[in-house]
Amino acid sequence: MKLFSTRHINTSIAAMAGLVLLIFLLAYFETGTTPALNDNRQTEQHPNFYLINSYSEQYDKSGSLDMIMVSQSVQHNPKDDSISLQQPYFQLFQDGVTTWEIKALSGTVYNRGHKIDLQHRVTMINQSKQSSLKTPQLFIYPDKKRANTEQTVTLQNPNSVTQAIGMEADLNTKHITLLDQVRGQYEPTMAPDNAE
Template sequence: MSWRTLLGIALLVAAVATGWSAWKMRSQDAPASASGDRSDYVLRDFELVVLGKDGVESVRVQSPELRRREDESMDVEQPVFLAPAEPGPWRLTSDRGWISADGELLRLDGNVAGDADPASPTPGTFRTDSLEFLPSQDLARTDREVRLTRPGLVQTGTGMEANLKTRQYRLLSQVRTRYEPSARP
């Protein structure tokens, strides 16, 4: 046998093996994609106005990045939520945010800060680790530790419900209040 015949037989065996392998792989399913981390779209450096069912602004969102998930909920990085109130909006900020698919629930996590408009007759602030905000009800709530500050008053407690429109607060448990009278002129 010549070397050309041996080479031809070797190439024929390699071609048959390659064809058989391709035929076997054809029937296997494609690998599943990791849909949990996939985004429908991404917005960067944006401002979004969310309208309520009555067509009135319920919340305004500003952020360096928003990712819409396949389930239509949205993850927001370093969000600033502006909740309408009189005389000016509440400013809610955090490290991360999440918006439900229907826009009825906003979650803020990590260094949550709520600041009333400084022009308000009763300016106030609160700080906590996690907060849920229901824009249609003007309701902010948490079950975590909260520090609430108003002129001359500092309150801490565990759990809070606040109506941001009427500026009524309710600390739920372990409430401590400290009065800090302003200095006399």
């Protein structure tokens, strides 16, 4: 006598399938949504689109050019709706004139472009290219025209180098405030020998 006949196995499979279907339907009727069969959701961990050698322009409310962004690659992460950037370069404008150039090795855009986190060898250069600021990380808020960091900062001018920890910048007025442990070195320009 067979312990498990074909009929007995088929009945067991049908009962198990019915139980799984019952659990699925109960979950559906309780929540009104289809239950997730896999909690890992691997698709949300991968970008749902990417661009190579990206170039984009942003305009202000009056239609004037506000910002240009160039990036070696752009990836959208659906899990947190962020955008990852590789070697991003930003050009900021005011009244149609370039005010700042900012570049980094990597970055992340959050809140649909309201916050940008730049990391690794961040350099910020003003329009006259007479001064530059270097830091490992910089947060930019394009709508507010503000930038800040809590990291070390090196500010270079033609005749001076200033180092600090932490910085806040108003990108419209070009006013930079160094926050803590500020120290600098100034080298005056030598006057020519025939100057009176």
